[in-house]
Amino acid sequence: MENIILNSIQRTLDISIGKEDLEKKLSDDLGADSIDILDILFSVGRETGVQLRLTDIGRYVRGDLTENQFQDENGFINNDGLKQLKNLFPNLTLNSKIQVQYIFELLSVADFIKILKQLQFEEINQHANN
Amino acid sequence: MQTTNIVGIGIDLITIDKMNRFINHQSQNLHLFYSKEELDYCFQKKNPIQHLAVRFAAKEATLKSLGIGIFDIDYLSQISIQRTSSGKPLVKSTGKALEWFNRRKIKDIHISMSHCKNNAIAFALALTDQ
Numbered sequence: 444m445e446n447i448i449l450n451s452i453q454r455t456l457d458i459s460i461g462k463e464d465l466e467k468k469l470s471d472d473l474g475a476d477s478i479d480i481l482d483i484l485f486s487v488g489r490e491t492g493v494q495l496r497l498t499d500i501g502r503y504v505r506g507d508l509t510e511n512q513f514q515d516e517n518g519f520i521n522n523d524g525l526k527q528l529k530n531l532f533p534n535l536t537l538n539s540k541i542q543v544q545y546i547f548e549l550l551s552v553a554d555f556i557k558i559l560k561q562l563q564f565e566e567i568n569q570h571a572n573n
Numbered sequence: 574m575q576t577t578n579i580v581g582i583g584i585d586l587i588t589i590d591k592m593n594r595f596i597n598h599q600s601q602n603l604h605l606f607y608s609k610e611e612l613d614y615c616f617q618k619k620n621p622i623q624h625l626a627v628r629f630a631a632k633e634a635t636l637k638s639l640g641i642g643i644f645d646i647d648y649l650s651q652i653s654i655q656r657t658s659s660g661k662p663l664v665k666s667t668g669k670a671l672e673w674f675n676r677r678k679i680k681d682i683h684i685s686m687s688h689c690k691n692n693a694i695a696f697a698l699a700l701t702d703q
Binding site: 455477478479480481482485486489490494496497498500501504510517518519542544545546547550 | 587591592594595598599601602605606629633636637639640641642643644645646647648649669
């Protein structure tokens, strides 16, 4: 699974990623924008046969919090949301309040792999149980 | 007299090269990113990629104007950029996207789009009557 995700990131961004690059930010360091993230996400889904919904990523990032508990009415992540993000991604650097639309810009290659691996396993297990 | 308030703005720019690569990678998944109406419209054009690109930009601009991100809706196809009989862009939402429209009390989204050989750009203005 990890190799599928890594290969998809490399192919989409047209770069080579070594172990030393895993903590690099997808956006700031590697230049990924939202269309690249979508491309990676749905390419992984095609290869594994399990297509995630985009909201699956949002749900994973929010943890036990609802959308209203995670962000304010203007889309800014609130204090509970920031606490949840720090729990999930301890290496995350948060210097100021951010809007939910920019979450993916905070994620490292390792963070993104962690999310996709977990969600893919959840989906595969759910299909197996049904 | 009814008052209309601007509650959000959004802009997005995409290169045609990147859209071309995206469409090549995701040719099996286009229905997850575009509605049937959008695909029918774009693929009857001489340069479908430019029309797909500008609609992608309009979807992203719409999300920004709502203060949400790509992980707040299930699929980008839940935001469909169509046209009125006069040719004016029209945003139609379904599913999770429609929920956000209702939650933000959006009355209308005004869209302006432009594209050329190399780039596509869109601007969105979210309006409420409250």
